[in-house]
Amino acid sequence: MAMILSIAEQSVRQLGGEASVLARQRRDHIKIDRMMTYYESGSGTEAERQRTLHDIVQLTFSHAFAEEVVLWPALRRLALDGEELTARVEEEHQEINELVAELERTASDDPRHDELVGRAFAWIRQDIRDEEDLLLPRLQEALDRTRLRRLGSAWETVRRTAPTRPHPAVSRRPPGNAVAGVPLSAFDRTRDLLPVGTRAPNALTLVVAGAAALMAWLVFAAVRHRRR
Structure with a gap:
């Protein structure tokens, strides 16, 4: 069996075209790596660097x-x-989840902040290498261009509505992650609307607040209905 090249070493045409899941994956990997390099360079203001870190976290998760x-x-x-291959990369994802969750509990001026960022970036880079060198070539080996494009469309649809923050306690596999995805995505994307650095309420607080708001609306609607 011929050895398949890392997707990092192939042209877009070899990967199945722009819509292929392989090309889509590599575009994200390149974008994440560029943002990490920018953050590590120390360029820009502190606010800009924290915005970049925020963007890295959103795209990575x-x-x-x-x-x-x-x-x-x-x-x-x-x-x-x-x-075996997916278990390996799922362990990497779990490490990144735990590190970034700890990072989010740490102020940007905390001495541990840069250490946690460095460790998280190292794991992200390792994850990218393993995916491009080991996992994604196996998909390329098994699927033709049409199926790679279909898989790319499905992956992109989920990515655009996925959670954007670390959730270490959530299962790395279906159906657990898929079931948790909808409420977690709503929670994360609400947090993403807040200014960078704003301390958001935890998920339980939002759930309780949402339930209270829903109950209040139902009571209001019932009162209005009785008055008609």
């Missing part, structure tokens, strides 16, 4: 969630070593 929901289940079905 929405990207990884879509992989776990769409790509890795497909790889486990298609490749004999799919279980």
